[in-house]
Amino acid sequence: MSAGRVTRNSGLTLIELLVTMAVAIILATIAVPSYFELRQQQQLSASTNDVLSMVLAARREAVSKRLDGVEVTLGADKGWPISIVRDGSAIYERAASHPSIEIALASGGELIFNRFGRTGGEVSICISRAGDVHREISILLSGQVRNLRDELENCDD
Template structure:
């Protein structure tokens, strides 16, 4: 009986000493599966990132339009918001027109984000209404030609962001 127990215990010790680490075949199998998974996930992840860039810029622009309107009401004067460069995607600046005081500023968006149909500037009067331009403001934000969001500003000065391109 003791001889059989000794035989079993020595076999266990020997097996545990051998079973350490990974074999090359196991490592290559895991690497191949990871490569396949990354090839499948990468395109959808890129689209997800672009939609998040557009959503972020739309949120910032909507919030800053509301800020400009509120500043016009608070200061009882005209406040404008204008693009910093050639496009709203280059960032924008909020300025009180009476004292030429800068109220806020936003930096340029990610390079993949474009803004179409944006006016040269938007001015709110002391009542919080859109003073200029006279027409309803609609700007379409997009990234890589997809992931559209529409920023709408009615004449009363309320801004909102809607999923999809502007009509």
């Protein structure tokens, strides 16, 4: 070291550290609500897919085995478990993947497929979170299944 030469230590000053922490906190306050909303949407989508797969499995069961009276039933706990019933006994059953999601048949209808995969009339299944309807699965008389996202027709509170 020679006289008159100043050496500088590399590192962060307290001000730089505080500014960095403030930016991180601001980003976290923006990101956390978006994350929770995304998580709720994912849970709703997963539950909708669970219900949709059970409806399609019931229709497939009726058509492939040429059976009349294959029914999709909803349980007592917010509509869960959802079951496929043939001859009075459940052949498939799916429990709730997310306990905050509720499912219900619109207008108290029933969903029964005949050997051709048709129903006795149009039936809608409402899928909601905390009482707000978010999704509707509509099963037409022909047995065609539609997943309605934005155009809720039969699921009014």
